[in-house]
Amino acid sequence: MRDTPKGGAGSAGAASSDGRPVSIGTVLTLLHEEFPEVTISKIRFLEAEGLVEPKRTPSGYRKFTQADVERLAAVLRMQRDHYLPLKVIREHLDALERGEQVPLPAPAAPSRDLVEGVHDPGTERPTAARIGRAELLAAAEVDEAALADWESYGLIVPHEDGGYDIEAVTVAKLVADLGRFGLEPRHLRAVKAAAEREAGLVEQVVAPLRRHRNPQTRAHAEATARELATLSVRLHAALVQSALRVRL
Structure with a gap:
């Protein structure tokens, strides 16, 4: 079996307690x-x-x-x-x-030539990092026709300057993966609508905190929004699994 870079994921240090292959x-x-x-x-x-x-x-x-x-x-x-x-x-x-030492790009934030961090002078919160169209196509490993199709259904939305939030890479990869199972962009409009409703609920909770004058309170609003988003995703996944168990 191929050698693998060490530093496993979480508890992935061993396939099983006795070293046997696992499912x-x-x-x-x-x-x-x-x-x-x-x-x-x-x-x-x-x-x-x-x-x-x-x-x-x-x-x-x-x-x-x-x-x-x-x-x-x-x-x-x-x-x-x-x-x-x-x-x-x-x-x-x-x-x-092959024993070659090949460096990887530095982790975390993408480089400045690919991503532009835009600061809105009207607020103290910087806007999300952006990537260009070519970088999105390369990172998601899709072609122009697929991206244009996804945009036509609102699954990926560019900013007025033509850039994309970095989350668009994840969205594009997931849409592409779903497409391999026969799910087309038109099938995913309901998922997009549900995500927008969930985002609206999160915004209702954190909006009063974001309007606060205290910078620490505004920072707490961002942390709260991220936590609520994570919980919302977990709830959505659990509900889908529960619904499938009933139907299968």
């Missing part, structure tokens, strides 16, 4: 602490893209070793922290296997 469901549990948004479909997609190669039992079930889990964690970390396309990640891991 894809166990892999999901091991990765979930650091990557709460990862799904079984995502793991299968990464396998299909050649990023991980689990063994198969005679009956066809996937079995992942500790090295497989660590490799998956490395792939997910490079996507999250460096906004790298899968092709670049694969080339980087292949280079490491």
Whole structure:
């Protein structure tokens, strides 16, 4: 099995207590602490893209070793922290296997030539970082036609200056992943509408705090908004799972 950069995700330090290969469901549990948004479909997609190669039992079930889990964690970390396309990640891991020392771009904020942090002089809050159209297409690994289609349905919305919030990369990747299962942009309009309603609820809670003169109170508003958004996403996921259990 391929060597993998160390530093596993959360409890992903071992595939199992006795070192035996584990199922894809166990892999999901091991990765979930650091990557709460990862799904079984995502793991299968990464396998299909050649990023991980689990063994198969005679009956066809996937079995992942500790090295497989660590490799998956490395792939997910490079996507999250460096906004790298899968092709670049694969080339980087292949280079490491050959013993080459290939540096990655610095994590956290994207570079200034790709992202512009715009400060609104009318407020003390900087606006979200932006990326250009070409950078969005490269990071999401989609073509111009797909992006234009998503924009026509309001799934991704550019700013007046033509730039995009950095979250657009995540949205684009998820829309692309859903598309591989046959879900078209028109099917996702309800998801978009639900997200806007949830954002409206969060705004109702934090709006009084954002109007406060105290900078600490305004900072608390931003932290509260992030926490409410996280809870809302978790609730949405739980409700979808519950609804599926009833129907399946």
